[in-house]
Amino acid sequence: MKRIAILGPSTFSEEATRHFLGDDKFTYVSYKLISEVFNATASGETDLGVIPIENTLEGSVHLHVDWLVHEVDLPIRAEWVFPIDMNLIGFPHPEGQIDADNPYKHIRKVLSHHVVPAQCNRFMKRYLRDAEFEQVSSTAEGVRIVSQMKDPSVAAIGTAIASANYGVPMLQREIQDHKDNMTRFLLVGKEASELASSEQMKTTILVTLPEDYPGALHQVLSAFAWRRINLSKIESKPTKKKLGNYYFYMDIVGTLDSVLLPAAIQEIEAIGCQVRILGCYPSYSYHSE
Numbered sequence: 286m287k288r289i290a291i292l293g294p295s296t297f298s299e300e301a302t303r304h305f306l307g308d309d310k311f312t313y314v315s316y317k318l319i320s321e322v323f324n325a326t327a328s329g330e331t332d333l334g335v336i337p338i339e340n341t342l343e344g345s346v347h348l349h350v351d352w353l354v355h356e357v358d359l360p361i362r363a364e365w366v367f368p369i370d371m372n373l374i375g376f377p378h379p380e381g382q383i384d385a386d387n388p389y390k391h392i393r394k395v396l397s398h399h400v401v402p403a404q405c406n407r408f409m410k411r412y413l414r415d416a417e418f419e420q421v422s423s424t425a426e427g428v429r430i431v432s433q434m435k436d437p438s439v440a441a442i443g444t445a446i447a448s449a450n451y452g453v454p455m456l457q458r459e460i461q462d463h464k465d466n467m468t469r470f471l472l473v474g475k476e477a478s479e480l481a482s483s484e485q486m487k488t489t490i491l492v493t494l495p496e497d498y499p500g501a502l503h504q505v506l507s508a509f510a511w512r513r514i515n516l517s518k519i520e521s522k523p524t525k526k527k528l529g530n531y532y533f534y535m536d537i538v539g540t541l542d543s544v545l546l547p548a549a550i551q552e553i554e555a556i557g558c559q560v561r562i563l564g565c566y567p568s569y570s571y572h573s574e
């Protein structure tokens with residue numbers, strides 16, 4: 286059985302991965318830090334790794350994109366999108382509600398993963414105004430700490446599974462700003478995975494433009510445009526080598542097995558762009574069970 290590294294246990298990554306890949310074909314190996322997920326997969330300790338990469342409200346998880354681009358050489362093998370329901374998890378105040386307007390007034394500190402506050406902004410402004418946010422390595426780690434502290438003034442935001450597994454009560458379900466809060470996950474690994482094919486294939490490339498070439502980005506985009514190749518994402522990111530130097534991270538709808546996409550890539554290389562292919566992989570959309 287293939288081994289898959291995930292941030293976990295009882296995280297959104299685990300929920301999303303079990304939903305898509307099931308429980309019988311893979312062994313899931315939990316790591317506390319996302320850097321450990323990358324390193325385990327790069328060193329061969331696991332065959333594959335799962336990385337949360339982008340959220341509807343927050344956009345890219347920059348730290349994870351940086352790891353993928355700068356720290357490891359792990360091709361993308363699949364992607365899927367999963368709805369994320371954030372939950373407030375903690376102990377109620379022993380004397381009951383201390384403020385008539387706010388049942389969570391007793392909470393002074395909230396622990397969670399760093400991408401969480403942007404997804405629960407409205408709820409936190411309304412009910413957790415006096416609470417300090419403390420970043421921990423995963424949502425489940427926050428719930429684990431709360432379970433040990435048993436202090437009602439410290440709560441966490443995480444999965445329903447973490448609440449059940451760590452025995453910390455669910456104070457309020459679905460506190461995310463938008464009902465359709467989605468996160469995109471990537472499966473990465475050195476070896477091709479034997480996953481079910483998807484009708485939608487995607488290719489991710491990084492493009493560095495030649496310096497002093499006016500209109501280079503326009504030419505890159507037109508190489509895709511006139512072939513009617515769709516880009517589903519384009520983001521500029523610093524190269525980290527020199528201030529003001531950027532590369533473009535592009536998700537392209539299409540496969541390298543086609544005629545058109547390799548031709549477009551050749552065309553942009555011909556104008557002096559550097560192209561690195563991060564992966565060509567099936568993209569799965571979400572279907573509720």
Ligand SMILES: O=C(O)C(=O)Cc1ccccc1
Nearest residue numbers: 296297298337398423424468
């Ligand atoms: O900490 C987790 O539960 C994760 O899997 C990372 C994460 C956090 C918030 C939304 C999606 C993924």
